[in-house]
Amino acid sequence: MCGIVGYTGSKQAAPILLEGLARLEYRGYDSAGIAINDGDKINVVKAMGRLAVLCEKSNGGAAAPGCIGIGHTRWATHGKPSDANSHPHVSENGRIAIVHNGIIENYASLKEMLVNRGRVFKSETDTEVAAQLIDYYYNGNILEAVSRAVRELEGSYALGVVCADEPNTIVGVKSHAPLIVAYSDDGNFFASDVMAVISHTKTVTYLEDDEIAVVRNDGIKFYTPFLDEIKKEKCIVDWDISAADKCGYEHYMYKEIMEQPDAVRRTIEPYISDGRVDLSAVLDRDYVKKLNRIFIAACGSSYHVGVIAKYNIEKLARVPVEVVLASEFRYCDPIVDQNTLVICISQSGETADTLEAQREAKRLGAATLAIVNVEGSSIAKSADKVIYTKAGPEIAVATTKAYSTQLAVTVLIALYTAECCEAIPDSEYDKILSELLSVPEKMLKILDDKANIQYLAYQHFNNEDLFFIGRNIDYALSLEGSLKLKEISYIHSEAYAAGELKHGTISLVVDDTLVIAVASYGRLVEKTLSNALEVKARGAHVMGITTESLKQKVGAVTDEIITIPDTHEVLLPSLAVLPLQLFAYYVALYRGCDIDKPRNLAKSVTVE
Ligand code: AGP
Numbered sequence: 001m002c003g004i005v006g007y008t009g010s011k012q013a014a015p016i017l018l019e020g021l022a023r024l025e026y027r028g029y030d031s032a033g034i035a036i037n038d039g040d041k042i043n044v045v046k047a048m049g050r051l052a053v054l055c056e057k058s059n060g061g062a063a064a065p066g067c068i069g070i071g072h073t074r075w076a077t078h079g080k081p082s083d084a085n086s087h088p089h090v091s092e093n094g095r096i097a098i099v100h101n102g103i104i105e106n107y108a109s110l111k112e113m114l115v116n117r118g119r120v121f122k123s124e125t126d127t128e129v130a131a132q133l134i135d136y137y138y139n140g141n142i143l144e145a146v147s148r149a150v151r152e153l154e155g156s157y158a159l160g161v162v163c164a165d166e167p168n169t170i171v172g173v174k175s176h177a178p179l180i181v182a183y184s185d186d187g188n189f190f191a192s193d194v195m196a197v198i199s200h201t202k203t204v205t206y207l208e209d210d211e212i213a214v215v216r217n218d219g220i221k222f223y224t225p226f227l228d229e230i231k232k233e234k235c236i237v238d239w240d241i242s243a244a245d246k247c248g249y250e251h252y253m254y255k256e257i258m259e260q261p262d263a264v265r266r267t268i269e270p271y272i273s274d275g276r277v278d279l280s281a282v283l284d285r286d287y288v289k290k291l292n293r294i295f296i297a298a299c300g301s302s303y304h305v306g307v308i309a310k311y312n313i314e315k316l317a318r319v320p321v322e323v324v325l326a327s328e329f330r331y332c333d334p335i336v337d338q339n340t341l342v343i344c345i346s347q348s349g350e351t352a353d354t355l356e357a358q359r360e361a362k363r364l365g366a367a368t369l370a371i372v373n374v375e376g377s378s379i380a381k382s383a384d385k386v387i388y389t390k391a392g393p394e395i396a397v398a399t400t401k402a403y404s405t406q407l408a409v410t411v412l413i414a415l416y417t418a419e420c421c422e423a424i425p426d427s428e429y430d431k432i433l434s435e436l437l438s439v440p441e442k443m444l445k446i447l448d449d450k451a452n453i454q455y456l457a458y459q460h461f462n463n464e465d466l467f468f469i470g471r472n473i474d475y476a477l478s479l480e481g482s483l484k485l486k487e488i489s490y491i492h493s494e495a496y497a498a499g500e501l502k503h504g505t506i507s508l509v510v511d512d513t514l515v516i517a518v519a520s521y522g523r524l525v526e527k528t529l530s531n532a533l534e535v536k537a538r539g540a541h542v543m544g545i546t547t548e549s550l551k552q553k554v555g556a557v558t559d560e561i562i563t564i565p566d567t568h569e570v571l572l573p574s575l576a577v578l579p580l581q582l583f584a585y586y587v588a589l590y591r592g593c594d595i596d597k598p599r600n601l602a603k604s605v606t607v608e
Contacts, residue, residue: 009187349377
């Protein structure tokens with residue numbers, strides 16, 4: 001939700017900011033803008049639409065001279081996308097310019113106070129209120145003005161602030177929104193995340209809530225809200241620029257689909273030794289034995305991982321699992337005690353709904369475990385324990401490799417919990433673990449055989465409505481298949497538990513309706529096929545997704561078929577998700593959609 005970046009150093013700022021914004025565009029792409037201090041005054045260039053419009057308007061940054069500036073890419077909340085509502089926002093007198101990620105919840109009352117004191121506003125945004133408020137408190141020292149103003153802000157914010165009268169200084173401050181600062185030989189930075197600066201430096205510091213950073217050419221200083229100076233650690237980021245680049249692929253999504261075998265291998269390896277899963281560093285064995293319940297709270301695809309995890313953990317460990325949408329968790333009065341584990345799953349580690357669910361779980365006295373991809377993110381920092389997925393930076397808005405790595409972690413948790421609770425025979429445990437280790441190789445096989453999936457996508461890309469059906473884990477996976485297709489191809493689709501379709505929704509099935517039957521789960525395949533026959537009898541065209549060994553049985557009912565290698569049932573979704581991702585990708589490609597940046601979406605959803 002919005003990306004912010006700032007630079008001060010020996011080089012011209014605008015091109016550096018535009019490059020940083022290009023790497024942050026996945027956070028929002030309704031409009032973009034930069035504010036450059038030319039040593040005398042602040043010049044703002046901003047434009048509605050994609051960053052390319054701003055690049056053209058500013059001549060790649062050449063039109064905006066100056067070595068200090070801030071930039072923003074927006075996902076609109078307050079006020080529709082427009083030039084006026086684009087950031088940076090400037091105080092009425094042009095002295096203060098700010099960029100903002102988050103929502104200032106009390107902006108209306110602050111605005112009223114400022115209007116009553118004669119301030120005039122140009123936009124509908126909450127951010128302009130913060131710019132005017134900082135200017136209102138400005139008395140010759142920008143650090144003091146920011147510290148004074150933010151005490152009045154409620155909500156979430158990461159702010160970058162420049163002041164015309166102090167041409168060597170950027171002030172950054174955050175509360176419930178991510179902010180880092182970074183150091184290089186040619187100057188220093190602040191940004192929403194490491195991605196924005198990775199081509200310049202790997203040395204960063206993560207800010208905590210309410211801390212203030214003063215970024216100058218010659219160094220960065222940190223302060224408490226009441227301006228006591230504090231020391232903070234520098235960290236070295238452990239991935240490089242190629243992880244954030246397309247590396248010749250047309251789309252990040254495709255690159256990230258292809259990276260899944262390695263990502264899964266990297267994620268599981270640290271937790272497996274001597275033929276056992278060892279999560280004791282994050283989950284104490286005695287604690288696990290006493291668990292009365294596990295909650296999983298997450299959003300979107302991460303929630304879908306939770307739905308599969310519920311089936312697998314309950315099946316293997318016989319511990320009850322409830323999966324709750326993170327946005328509902330706080331409001332569902334969850335029954336939680338010290339023997340309840342709340343697992344929050346999040347790629348970004350910044351999803352506001354998930355972060356709030358985790359806070360609520362802690363408030364209620366549960367232990368919290370986060371499964372997170374981004375190190376140093378808010379959810380990772382506020383959880384009792386963290387398991388990091390090692391997917392590397394995921395840039396396409398539609399998640400693929402993060403989903404697969406999260407799923408693999410939940411299989412580790414299922415196995416470990418089952419062993420701690422003495423609920424699984426050794427032979428079964430060994431079989432699953434050995435199959436888990438072979439998932440990367442089997443994924444490679446599916447990726448190599450993708451021509452059939454591409455062909456089927458070409459056959460069906462003109463459909464406007466379709467259904468995914470499945471039972472048990474196949475149903476849980478259908479939820480993800482449907483979301484993937486919807487979000488990047490804009491085709492309406494629904495995922496249904498196969499047995500549920502006949503209770504109403506089957507009335508939507510007419511001649512040539514495409515129904516994708518995920519039928520990989522051997523125990524229930526006959527049942528799913530009966531449901532496939534029901535829709536066929538009403539004219540539907542059925543595509544099946546199944547395993548090599550079920551191919552004949554499923555193929556006898558369906559009109560066309562995609563197969564995946566055989567594996568243990570617990571791991572079927574880890575393989576079957578690949579054809580679903582590829583199908584969505586190719587359909588979106590044939591429809592000419594903007595695959596990496598689908599309309600209305602942003603990668604990191606930091607508002608509730
Ligand atoms: C998936 O493709 C989506 N982009 C979305 O549903 C995402 O999974 C959801 O917003 C949760 O994000 P998180 O994993 O970063 O918390």
